[in-house]
Amino acid sequence: MAGSSTHSVTNQAPPLVGYDVFTADRALRAAVERHLDPALREQALAELSGLGRSCGSAQVQEWGVQANENPPRLRTHDRYGHRVDEVDFHPAWHRLLGKGVAAGLTAAWDRPGGHVRRAAAFLMWTQVEAGNGCPLSMTHAAVPALRTDPALAAEWVPRLTSTVYDRELRPAHLKAGVLFGMGMTEKQGGSDVRANTTAARPLAEEGTYELTGHKWFCSAPMSDGFLVLAQAPGGLTCFLVPRVLADGTRNVFLVQRLKDKLGNRSNASAEVEFAGTWARRVGEEGQGVRTIIEMVAATRLDCVLGSAGLMRQAVAQAVHHCAHREAFGGRLIDKPLMRNVLADLAIESEAATTLALRLAAAYDAGAGGDEQExxxxxxxxxxxxxxxxxxxxxxxxxAAECLGGNGYVEESGMPRLVRESPLNSIWEGAGNVQALDVLRALGRRPQTLDAYLTEVGQARGADHRLDAAIKNLLTELSDLQAVEGRARRLVERLALVLQGSLLVRYAPPEVADAFCASRLGGDGGASFGTLPATLDLASVVERARPVS
Known part of the structure; x- marks a missing residue:
């Protein structure tokens, strides 16, 4: 063909495919080994490596692309005019969700080392396609809320923690596994859920109610059940809303529209209306926030895990590209300035992973009765x-910029990561909500600060920059007058000091040194790629390289 002789493809990085995502992530594997009982390690590592190979396979990665490129569609009515309120998904979505359920992403509770094992799996699975993480997270997190009512827990928890994915809408008692969504946010309230106006009217049967109102954001509207907040006679209360009633009829669950979102395109987020919707109370009237707070805490940890997963995939793609791409007489990965950028990104990613897995380990310990954790x-x-x-x-x-123009092209996968990246900072309470929550913990539960200082204190004396950062943090904590205006700075320092203490204790010296120099010692800039040239950056980058 005319002109074809000029089209010779050279100097392009091969696809990052056909590898073990778990084994190639040295920071993640080390964290799992560190936090699991030795008796559990061999089986857990084998399971996670199996999932890692699936995550890195061409087939599963293609499913992620297909699910993202074919977003869900709402069908409000069937062909005869009957209201059905169903959401249709691409087959790839169901394949991914089925594998996620089968991998135990909803089955951490009451399993030895369950939260650490699930956290590692969730962090990897996010790298394939983040959208299906929402129903997996909601289903996992619903368990502690339902356990406030032993009868409800006995009925629903075995199905929630099942490793069977059953996509059909039918009564829950006829299914081997179910998924849960959540509806708290309303138009007028947003994060202020106490401003909710959805009303709950008691019915004749004890513990049952009729709901009337709306939800501005309802996660995973195709699910089998939902935990929602509504105003009962005794105040804001938590309710379980089944999608299909026990007799097989559809509950009144009117999906008005699906949100057109920046990212998370494969996942359905909906506006829904309740109009005489049957619901079962969870917990006591007026105790809605207290009942659902453990669910919120679990989903917030999933936000951390999800962001850590997205960062890891972004860094893996950037390092992989630069290891193969040549420019100006050598590989990009060997160029001092690019190496500095990659190392800086790798440090951020490892700090996130290390912190996320430490929190998962605290969940396991806390479930065993450890009050300090x-x-x-x-x-x-x-x-x-x-x-x-x-x-x-x-x-x-x-990371996308490390790929140059290739990183701005959809086929690279980087634009999808960029669009997804802001979501977890908004979901389950934006930044101000988190900062104020930390202030509440400091003010109402002094033991939380004691537990934090005990944790970071385990690294005291190991690095002078960390020691200075702890000292400065204690100074900030000693003056909590008018603290709300500087809450973000305080919470940032709490997180950085905790990350620094974990890396000093557990990461290779070159990683801990670079983190403390740039994040705690002030020897770094506002942008990536400003690490001190005296650091061992080559070792940091090599550690982040996705090679099994």
Whole structure:
């Protein structure tokens, strides 16, 4: 063909495919080994490596592309005019969701080391396609809320923690596995859920109600059940809304429209109306926030894990590209300035992963009755949610820039990461909500600060920059007058000091040194690629390279 002789493809990085996402992530694997009981390690590592190979396979990555390129569609009525309110998904979405359920992403509770194992799996699965993480997260997180009512827990928890994916809309008691969504946000209230106006009228049967109102954001509207907040006679209360009633009839669950979102395109987020909708009370009237708070905490940890996963995939793609791309007489990865950028990105990614897995380990310990770990979670989860999710977007954008013009093209996958990157900082409470939550923990539960200081204190004396950062943090904490105006700075420092202490204790010296120099010692700039040239940056980059 005319002109074809000029089209010789050279100097392009091969696709990052056909590898073990778990084994290639040295920071993640080390965290799993560190936090799991030795008796559990061999089986857990084998399971995670199996999932890692799936995540890195061409087939599963293609499903992620297909699910993203074919967003869900709402069908309000069937061909005869009957209201059905169903959401149709591309087959790739169902394949991904089925594999996620089968991999145990909804089955962490009551499993030895369950939260650490699930956290590692969730972090990897996010790298394939982040949208299906929403129903997996909601279903996982619904368990502690339902356990406030033993009868409801006995009925629903075995199905929620099942590894069977059943996509059909039918009564829950006829299904081997179910998914849950959540509806808290309303137009007029947003994060202020106490401003909700959805009304709950008690019915004759004890514990049952009729709901009337709306939800501005309802996650995963195709799910089998939903936890929602509504105003009962006794105040704001948590309710379980089944999608299909026990007799097989559809509950009144009117999906008015699906949101047209920046990212997270494969996942359905909806506006829904309740009009005589049957619901079952969860917990006591007036205790809605208290009932659902453990669900919120679990989903906030998933925000941290999700952002850590997105960062890891962005860094892996950037390092992989630069390891193969040549320019100006050598590989990009060997150029001092590019190496500095890649190392800076890798440090951010490893700090996020290390912190996220430490919090998952605290969940496992807390489930075993460790009050110190529970207290740590109360302050560390919102602090990590605030900081890690905010770091995700700049990491994704800088990583895309490492690919040059290729990174701005959809086929590279980088634009999808960039669009997804701001989501977790907004979902489950934006930055100000997290910062204020930390202030509440500091003011109402002094043991949370004690648990935090005990944790970071384990690294004291190991690095002078970390020691100075802890000292400065204590000075800030000693003056909590008019603290709300500087809450973001305080929470940022809490997160950075915690990350620094974990890296000093567990990461290779070159990683900890670079983190402390740039994040705690002030020897770094506002943008990536400003690390001191005296650091061992080549080792940092090599550690981040996705080679199994």
């Amino acid at each position: 529970r207290a740590l979670l109360r302050i560390a989860v919102p602090a990590a949610k605030y900081w890690v999710t905010k770091r995700c977007a700049p990491v994704a954008v800088e």
